[in-house]
Amino acid sequence: MSDIALTAAQRTSLLSLQNTQSLSERTQTRLSTGRAVNNVVDDAVNFFRAKSLTDRAADFDLKKAEIDQGISTLNTSLQAIESIDSLVKQMKGIVESARSQSTTERKSSTTQFEEIGKQIYQLVEDASYQGLNLINSTNSTLDVSFGTRTASKLQVSGIDLNATAGDTDALFTVTVFTNDGDAINVSNFGLSAGSFTSFGDANSEVDKANDMIQVLDKGIERLRGHAATLGSNVAILQTRLDFTNNYVNELTVGSDKLTLADLNEEGANLVALQTRQQLGIQSLSISGQQQQAVLGLIG
Structure with missing residues (x-):
């Protein structure tokens, strides 16, 4: 209590000034922050309603990053498969050319064929994004979660393009290319030592090239099937990313409606x-x- 006596009129004027100052400070805060509700004291109901929306928007912001990284992972695998498709077409071209080549020329073609095979093997092994490779192991799995309160997610299982004979996901249905210098084993074509240096006297066995081309064509078909699957999954993730972007925006707008100042x-x-x-x-x-x-x- 003040030791100084003030008249009733002075006290009324002073209280009015104090109230005006308080309102002025609140108004200046609103103007500087752009918000009518800056803390729970301003409006408890709207403060917590807005906070709930803001927190949910923050949760889905994290999901946006996860989905975006998932898209990059799939795109890495997709681009690798497209590159492999191009290399297999080169192999097919070499085999087709070998039909009319001399024995010496076919030896050179064999070297090219085997080199491309090793490059395919290495490309498959190199197609990793943040430690995850979806085309060199069936144990690899990409899990992308879409929500925070539901189990909605996309799971993509890996394939093994460097798998052994009989694996339907493998690039070829024969023993694979390896990184130690061995060539593809095409003994089931009746070719010696996995090469095609000789198609018989005077090219009498050039029909074996047709068998090799058929396997290469099947490899291309499988690659395109894998590419279609990956492309479909990329489209799914992109759709979810677009939805999440819009959803976060709506949550933020809804929060602003409860707190922004005029x-x-x-x-x-x-x-x-x-x-x-x-x-x-x-x-x-x-x-x-x-x-x-x-x-x-x-x-």
């Missing part, structure tokens, strides 16, 4: 409060002048 209104309020503050100061000054007048009479 800057035009707050600007008008500030002008009015400044005017009221000046009037309050004048009123307090007039009350003080009255006391000075009494003091003058006493003197």
Whole structure:
């Protein structure tokens, strides 16, 4: 309690000034932050409703990053398969050319054929994104979660293009290319030592090239099937990413509707409060002048 006695008029003016100052500070805060609700004291109901929306938007922001990384993982595998498709077509071209080549020329073609095979093997092994390779192991799995309160997700199982004979996911239905210099084993074509240096005297066994081309064509078919599957999964993830972007935006807009201030209104309020503050100061000054007048009479 103040030791100084104030008149009722002075106390009224002072309280009015204090209230005006408080309102002025609140208005200035709203203008500087752009929000009418900055803490729970401003509006408890809207504060917590907005916070719930903001928290959910933050959760889905994390999901956006996960989905985006999933797209990159699939695109890496897809681009690798497209490159392998191109290499297999080169192999097919070499075999087709070998039909009309001399024995010496076919030896050179064999070297090219085997080199491309090793490059395919290495490309498959190199197609990794953040440690995950979806085309060199059936044990590899990509899991992308879409929600925070549901089990909605996309799971993509890996394939093994460097698998052994009999694996339907493998690039060829014969023993694979390896990284140690061995060539593809095409002994089931009736070719010696896995090469096609000789198609018989005077090219009498060039029909074996047709068998090899058939296997290469089947390899290309499998590659395109895998590419279609990966492309479909990329489309799914892109759709979910677009939805998540829009959803986060709607959550943010909804939160803003509960908390944002009308800057035009707050600007008008500030002008009015400044005017009221000046009037309050004048009123307090007039009350003080009255006391000075009494003091003058006493003197």
